[in-house]
Amino acid sequence: MTTPKVGLTIGSSDSSGAAGIQGDIKAMASIGCYAQTVLVGVTAQNTTGVVARHTVPVEFVLTQLDTVLDDIEVDAVKVGMTWSREHIEAIGDRLANLGVPVVVDPVMVTAAGASLAGADIGAAVLKHLFPVATVVTPNVDEARLLTGIADGTPQQLAERLVQLGAPAAVVTCGGPDGGEWFADHGTSVAVSRPGHRSGAEHGAGCAHSALIVGLLAHGLPLLAAVQEATTRAAAGVRDGLVSLGRGVHPVDFLKLGEPFLFDASTTTEKP
Ligand SMILES: Nc1ncnc2c1ncn2[C@@H]1O[C@H](COP(=O)(O)OP(=O)(O)OP(=O)(O)O)[C@@H](O)[C@H]1O
Numbered sequence: 001m002t003t004p005k006v007g008l009t010i011g012s013s014d015s016s017g018a019a020g021i022q023g024d025i026k027a028m029a030s031i032g033c034y035a036q037t038v039l040v041g042v043t044a045q046n047t048t049g050v051v052a053r054h055t056v057p058v059e060f061v062l063t064q065l066d067t068v069l070d071d072i073e074v075d076a077v078k079v080g081m082t083w084s085r086e087h088i089e090a091i092g093d094r095l096a097n098l099g100v101p102v103v104v105d106p107v108m109v110t111a112a113g114a115s116l117a118g119a120d121i122g123a124a125v126l127k128h129l130f131p132v133a134t135v136v137t138p139n140v141d142e143a144r145l146l147t148g149i150a151d152g153t154p155q156q157l158a159e160r161l162v163q164l165g166a167p168a169a170v171v172t173c174g175g176p177d178g179g180e181w182f183a184d185h186g187t188s189v190a191v192s193r194p195g196h197r198s199g200a201e202h203g204a205g206c207a208h209s210a211l212i213v214g215l216l217a218h219g220l221p222l223l224a225a226v227q228e229a230t231t232r233a234a235a236g237v238r239d240g241l242v243s244l245g246r247g248v249h250p251v252d253f254l255k256l257g258e259p260f261l262f263d264a265s266t267t268t269e270k271p
């Protein structure tokens with residue numbers, strides 16, 4: 001047996017199973033990456049939206065973080081939905097000098113359009129998470145909140161995020177006709193991918209950043225990881241589970257939309 005690559009995702013539970021921590025675990029597993037998790041919050045959420053949320057106290061978030069870091073070594077880290085200034089500051093402090101890539105997906109607006117964080121979160125993300133990030137991956141709405149450029153294009157926003165202190169930024173603009181943009185200190189390029197009209201985009205953004213984490217854990221250079229994650233996230237939308245949910249259907253990376261053929265003769269060891 002070989003030791004798998006290990007990702008750590010710090011974020012929140014999506015009870016629908018599509019996005020958040022649950023989505024991250026599945027996206028990382030789809031590329032051979034074991035996922036450890038630190039829960040910052042819990043949402044009552046389905047494919048039509050977020051109904052309620054509950055926050056894990058900062059101290060207990062840090063206890064989870066210290067406990068996992070004390071045991072299984074991580075190859076890359078994702079920071080997803082982080083709720084409050086206090087959580088963001090504490091997490092940023094703990095991630096400084098960790099020595100592995102950190103992908104910051106500052107989740108504030110979901111694919112279903114629900115707002116998940118107050119505006120004051122933006123300043124805390126810039127101050128405490130940008131300095132520890134390898135790359136930040138906001139969607140276009142989140143990037144507009146972070147930069148204050150209300151009508152910015154993905155290119156303008158990605159370049160501005162780098163000026164604001166991120167070493168690199170990918171601004172996602174989901175949807176069949178959207179397009180992503182990557183910028184760092186030497187590069188500013190469009191990231192191409194096909195568009196799909198499946199309506200199965202719930203979890204696409206979380207998967208996108210979790211896939212970047214997994215691909216960085218496997219050793220891909222950043223821009224190659226971003227390109228590959230973007231293509232794979234699009235495939236997850238194409239293959240999404242359109243028969244599940246009344247709202248924005250779940251993405252899928254595990255071929256759960258294909259028939260499961262149970263073969264008793266090959267499955268388990270006989271006693
Ligand atoms: N309709 C689509 N067709 C193809 N790819 C898509 C589509 N929608 C999203 N994607 C893929 O998913 C990635 C993330 O998209 P998006 O910008 O919608 O994330 P997000 O708004 O952060 O989503 P979430 O709320 O699920 O976190 C895109 O970079 C793209 O690769």
Ligand SMILES: Cc1ncc(CO)c(N)n1
Pocket residue numbers: 011012013014019020021043045080081107109110111203205206
């Ligand atoms: C918990 C959670 N994290 C992230 C997202 C991304 O939109 C979501 N919908 N829910």
